[in-house]
Amino acid sequence: MGTFRNILPDEFSNFTITDKSYSLLIKGLPGTGKSSLALELIARSPNAFFISTRIDPEAIIEDASWLDExxxxxxxxxxxMDATRSGKVSKxxxxxxxxxxxxxxxxxxLFTLGSDLPHRIFVIDSWNAVIGNLSETQIHHWESxxxxxxxxxxxxxxFVVEGIKDSTLDWMVDGHAILSKRSIVSSHGISRRIRELSFPKxxxxxxxxxxxxxxxxxxRMKTFPPFKYRFPAILLKSKTIPDSDEQHISSGSVDFDNLLGGGFQKGSYNLFEVSTIVGDGLDIILFPLITNHLNNKRAxxxxxxxxxxxxxKKPYFDVFTGNKNWVKQSMNFERFVPGEESHRITLPETIEGLLNRIENIKDDFRKDNGQTILINIGLDVLENMYGIPALNEFMAILVSKARLEGDVVVGWLKENQxxxxxxxxxxxxWKIDLINRALVLEGIIPATEYFAIESVLVKGYxxxxxxPVL
Structure with a gap:
């Protein structure tokens, strides 16, 4: 039997991939994905039977084209097994x-199906249609x-059951899963719908x-595991993603480029608001962006x-760029640098001094390659050092010049700033947050649904x- 790891939670793998007997109850309101979950659990087994009592199996096959895979x-x-009592006989x-x-x-x-097979798996979808108007005593008898x-x-x-009402089946079975939908109103007042899978037992x-x-x-049903901030076990040079056209620079992610409509627009200011519980998890977006920009020979x-x-951070970029000389393409401002270096500098005492320094650096970089410069800004350090009025003035000037010169500004804002x-x-x-410990991205401008972000570490970078969370 194949595996559904990386698609469904480890709890399901540990519970269902076994030669031992088990009974499982999947409950939820209409449209929450009960049938999809049941199909994902059993379709890889040659000894499985899906008894459909509500929906024509041909309709299920049409909607779940991935089953062939x-x-x-x-x-x-x-x-x-078509148990819909429709009278139709499928070819x-x-x-x-x-x-x-x-x-x-x-x-x-039911029990004559594949009677010569070991460890059969039966799905009854839905059990409601079988028990009909039976009394609670009769229902309990047949479930038992x-x-x-x-x-x-x-x-x-x-057992697939329509609805979330408690029943004797809840305590009778070995496992119990509930599928649900709910709305979340973000800190920006935008309401979005999410789907959830919970395990009472x-x-x-x-x-x-x-x-x-x-x-x-x-x-297709897919769940998102708790996000873990980590690097690949073995580091390798990252694959360079070219820009989609002359009006954009790549984000370093094909998926994010597609979501952005081709990448970050030249002359744009792109703000990432980061929830306090995400921590350094924002690096999952930042690292590919910077690495790809450097690999495209830009400043x-x-x-x-x-x-x-x-x-x-330098040791990682040394490997991801495959070239320790990448520092010649960059200038990095920090709170304090013990002695200025060619690629590191202490933040000036005034915001005016910082603006002047940035302008001089841009001029030098543009002499070398004349291409779009990526300006990456940690807004928290600027607020703490210079105060909000000075930061407002700084960003207004910086963004205005970036739009005229075709540079790309990316700012990182902590949620509690x-x-x-x-x-x-x-x-x-964009807002980066955790929902049920999964890393998510939501668009404020433009307004979007939630998107789940998952690390891919097997490539070495x-x-x-x-x-999309649909």
Missing amino acids: IFPEDRKYPFF NKSIQKMNFETIPEFVQQ AIVQRVQGKNDKII MRGIEIYNETYLTTLAKG LISILREGITFDT EYRGGTTAATSH IDYTIT
Whole structure:
């Protein structure tokens, strides 16, 4: 049986990838992704059967085209059982009709499916349609009978239930998963809908994260694990991403370039507001941006964030650029540098001095290559050193000149900073946050849905994917 790791939480892997019997309940309101989750759990197994009591299996196949990618080639029996009582007989070889009038008939047919197979997995979607108008006593009897029979044959059963009302099945099964949707109103007053998967119970399994952020992007269930800030175990030179056209510079991420409409516009100011709980997680976006800009042989002026020093970052850029001479393309301002160096400088005492220094550096860089300069600004250190009125004036002048000269300004704003003057001047404004410990990006300007950000470390350098939370 294949694996759904990196698609669903480890709790599911640890609970379901086993030769032992189990019973699982998946509950949720309509449209929360119950069927998609059940399909993702069992479709890789040659011994699985999906009994659809509500929806024509042909409609499921049409909506879940990705099933062809993971269906095992050695299936002996049809995967879908059409128990909708529609009378329709499908010509699709992966669909078999299942006719029944009573629950005893349903249960009998259920356990004759693939009777020569070991460790069968049954999904009943939905259980509501089977039990109909039975009394609570009758429902309890048949639920108990099915669970006990599954245990006795070392099979597995997944009940899909429409609704979130508590029932005796909640405590009877070994595992319990709830899918839900809710709205979040951001600090900017924008309401967005998210999907969540929670685990009230997973018998014998350690639950690492009680609730996961999920998506049904491209019609497929996917959950996002807790974000971990880390670097690849072995560092390698990063792949250079070219600019999409002459009006943009690449963000260093194909996904983010697509979201930005080609990358960062030349002459733009792009503001990233960072939640206090994200910490240095913003580096997942910053590192690829700077590395790719340098690899494209362009200049960088960077005012490092509070608490960050050039020495702590340089070893990584040495490897990611594949060239220690990258420092000749950059000038980095810090709170204090013990003796000025060609690529490091202490922040001047006044904001006017900083503006003059930046202008001189830009002139020198432009003589060398004449290309777009990336100006990376940690707004927290400037607020702390110069105060908000001076910072307002500084940003107004800097952004105005960048627009005239075609440079790109990227500012990093901590969520709890008092300074907010640059938000109205921004070409694009993004918020980086955590939802259920997953790293997310939301567009303020332009307003967008949430996007989940996931690290890609297997390449030897920092890369990431962006997935809409739909």
